Amino acid sequence: MEEISHVLWAHQTMVKSSNGDTPFSLTYGMKAVIPAEIGMPTFRTAELDMAKNDEALQINLELLEEKREQAAITEAKSKIQMEKYYNVKVQNTSFKPGDLVYRNNKASRAEDTGKLGPKWEGLYEVTEALGNGSYMLKDCNGKELPRTWNVCNLKKCYIHKM
Incomplete structure (x- = not known):
């Protein structure tokens, strides 16, 4: 039970091959800060300007719908490609009267x-x-x-x- 939060976090922040994005970024419009970055100062967290950050978050939220649409298009292309791969192996069978x-x-x-x-x-x-x-x-x-x-x-x- 202690590991489930880590597993869920990993699932939300892992790039999916079907659309090339993470579920977290498609939901919130930004890249997630991993827990290790919060406890240990990195360039990303240390050089944070709150005014510029709020402005960037607002721009990301405005572009979020477009990002979701692009992810849906990429996912549809991936699905079509996978469907073609598996449909090559299908052999149709049909019978005529008298067979x-x-x-x-x-x-x-x-x-x-x-x-x-x-x-x-x-x-x-x-x-x-x-x-x-x-x-x-x-x-x-x-x-x-x-x-x-x-x-x-x-x-x-x-x-x-x-």
């Missing part, structure tokens, strides 16, 4: 076959693509399954027709 697929055992809520049991079941044919990754299926006997199935619970089967 053969397997269905995930967990999603179908079938009987638990244990750790060594099959993860995928059946051989199903896609009868209709409903959009947004949902599909209607029918089994090999031609019986339509009662609900829709999401693409994440289906896997393409690479064999010839039933």
